[in-house]
Amino acid sequence: MNRFAQKLEERSISFRRGRPEILQVNVGKLCNLTCVHCHVNAGPKRKEIMTRTTIDCIVDWLAKTEIPTVDLTGGAPEMIPDFRYFIERVKGLRASRHVIDRCNLTILLESGYEGLAQFLARHRVEIIASMPCYTAENVNAQRGEGVFDGSIAALQLLNSLGYGINSELLLHLVYNPVGAFLPGPQDELEADYKRELFSHFGIVFNKLYSITNMPIGRFAAFLRHNHQLQEYMELLVDAFNPTTIDGLMCRNTISVGWRGEVYDCDFNQQLDMQWQNPNESGLFLWDIDPDKIDNREIMTGNHCFGCTAGAGSSCAGALL
Numbered sequence: 001m002n003r004f005a006q007k008l009e010e011r012s013i014s015f016r017r018g019r020p021e022i023l024q025v026n027v028g029k030l031c032n033l034t035c036v037h038c039h040v041n042a043g044p045k046r047k048e049i050m051t052r053t054t055i056d057c058i059v060d061w062l063a064k065t066e067i068p069t070v071d072l073t074g075g076a077p078e079m080i081p082d083f084r085y086f087i088e089r090v091k092g093l094r095a096s097r098h099v100i101d102r103c104n105l106t107i108l109l110e111s112g113y114e115g116l117a118q119f120l121a122r123h124r125v126e127i128i129a130s131m132p133c134y135t136a137e138n139v140n141a142q143r144g145e146g147v148f149d150g151s152i153a154a155l156q157l158l159n160s161l162g163y164g165i166n167s168e169l170l171l172h173l174v175y176n177p178v179g180a181f182l183p184g185p186q187d188e189l190e191a192d193y194k195r196e197l198f199s200h201f202g203i204v205f206n207k208l209y210s211i212t213n214m215p216i217g218r219f220a221a222f223l224r225h226n227h228q229l230q231e232y233m234e235l236l237v238d239a240f241n242p243t244t245i246d247g248l249m250c251r252n253t254i255s256v257g258w259r260g261e262v263y264d265c266d267f268n269q270q271l272d273m274q275w276q277n278p279n280e281s282g283l284f285l286w287d288i289d290p291d292k293i294d295n296r297e298i299m300t301g302n303h304c305f306g307c308t309a310g311a312g313s314s315c316a317g318a319l320l
């Protein structure tokens with residue numbers, strides 16, 4: 001039994017799924033950046049991307065459910081050839097669905113992606129954009145040289161289209177710490193971001209989500225290299241907060257991989273913790289009956305302490 005499961009058992013906390021409300025689809029590991037904190041190990045040389053056939057199977061499955069939100073992530077999800085096709089198909093379903101794009105901002109200005117920001121605005125796609133700091137020094141240290149300037153230009157483009165201004169064009173930013181520490185209070189960070197980005201660049205946005213770095217993928221390798229992995233894990237364990245459990249994203253999100261395989265969350269996905277049949281073969285989305293997964297036990301590991309530390313952490317920021 002892992003330490004997280006032990007902690008839950010000690011406190012008699014049952015850790016099961018509720019009703020699925022979000023289908024989070026990780027369309028692949030291809031990305032134009034190679035950020036230090038990346039839990040996906042994404043980058044420009046990765047070959048794993050979702051095909052149109054898999055997209056069709058996912059949308060056909062979604063059409064039979066009442067899941068209201070589709071959350072696209074990666075890599076840089078916009079880089080798969082059928083990204084726009086995916087959104088058009090979801091938006092074409094009889095019952096309307098809300099779509100989220102987890103965007104690294106710089107992709108909006110890359111050559112070959114002209115018109116992408118306008119496409120997202122036309123389809124009322126919510127954008128959740130990574131922006132680990134409002135200073136060039138910190139952003140470039142974590143994401144690579146020049147990423148800060150590219151991100152600022154992309155945010156200005158999004159504002160010019162109405163993002164962050166029009167109530168149907170939501171633009172949220174994601175902060176994550178630039179080292180082995182927990183994020184500070186989300187509302188204070190949000191106030192700092194809003195003040196700095198507006199006063200220096202005239203940028204506006206809706207909310208700031210602060211997300212704890214998970215001790216997996218490239219961030220774990222970075223910590224290991226700096227002899228900080230054990231210390232960071234203990235920081236997360238010591239900060240365990242049981243009141244975060246109810247809001248954890250694995251309780252209402254189904255996470256799907258680029259081949260259609262199913263997980264409790266994107267972190268479990270990166271650790272290959274795929275849902276299994278009783279005969280221990282891996283489950284794919286089309287094997288799942290959405291009405292029969294309420295109360296399914298959630299697969300855990302020590303990395304789960306990254307979600308329950310302090311104010312908690314999820315794809316929508318702090319939980320408390």
Ligand code: SF4
Binds near residue numbers: 033037038
């Ligand atoms: S953190 Fe996001 S933008 Fe950075 S390499 Fe990973 S997927 Fe790409």
Ligand code: SF4
Binds near residue numbers: 266298299
């Ligand atoms: S990593 Fe977080 S979201 Fe995933 S199963 Fe663990 S607690 Fe839930």
